[in-house]
Amino acid sequence: MLLRQPTSVTEAQECMAEGAVPVGGATLVWALWQRDGFPEQAMSLRRLPQATAIGPGVLGGAVLLHQVDDRVPEVLRRAAGSVGTGAVRRTATVGGNLVGSSLRCLLPAALVLDARATVLGPDRAYETDLAEVLAKRHLLLDLRWPTPLASGYRKQPAEAGGPPPLVVATAVHADEAGRRRLRVAVRDGYDVLVGNVPCHEGPGRALDALRRTDIGSLPAGARNVVGREVTATLERPGGGGPRGATPGPAGGRRG
């Protein structure tokens, strides 16, 4: 197998056109390749600057999970820190997790950040939504999102060999009128449900509104976890305080 490591988007396009298969840390594909045979060519994005970027509002597809630190919002940092073992996180990538894994612990975090993806199409790189990335298994170059006012992430403890643990991700954003909105994403089994409600009137009203979204269809135990996470996020600096009345910080990096 020839491992290609493009250093520009144009070079990556050439690799793709020549049939190179994307590879991150190979934590999932290695066993498959050993069983089914190696592809002729694979392509790692680890030398492509756009795919290794990490900072406020951007996370590259080739960034290793253990490199996801406080340059990104708490929800994304904690999601990356919850994946597998230290050994997996030192090898696995953002793109491999979002596009290539079935658990996708990063997905609820990316959804509440309202993240957009930059992907590489056959003739250009372009921006699209996460649903399209997952459905078409696009080559992910990076994720970009508007800075949230506050965010949070909770992954319930997993039972060995059991079903995927419940994940609840939350983020508070300011809308165009400057009012706070809460986005919640819940991974229940392999399904991910999303709710997007106003939260400037505090946790009670926000939770009432969430019950009328897909989140309301969750079992009672999961809804209790959502309730606690929403309350905790809204009480963080930037989240609005217990009644949603405390103004958040005016600028800078938050969440």
Ligand SMILES: Cc1cc2nc3c(=O)[nH]c(=O)nc-3n(C[C@H](O)[C@H](O)[C@H](O)COP(=O)(O)OP(=O)(O)OC[C@H]3O[C@@H](n4cnc5c(N)ncnc54)[C@H](O)[C@@H]3O)c2cc1C
């Ligand atoms: C022991 C163990 C525990 C784990 N626990 C968790 C967990 O708790 N939560 C969780 O979410 N996941 C978990 N995983 C899965 C883990 O997230 C994946 O192994 C990892 O994210 C895959 O990343 P990788 O970079 O190694 O991908 P690879 O194995 O290199 O690739 C996997 C797939 O993704 C594709 N791919 C890679 N990069 C890109 C890209 N930039 N754009 C598009 N497609 C791409 C590849 O073509 C391939 O099809 C666990 C895995 C292991 C081995």
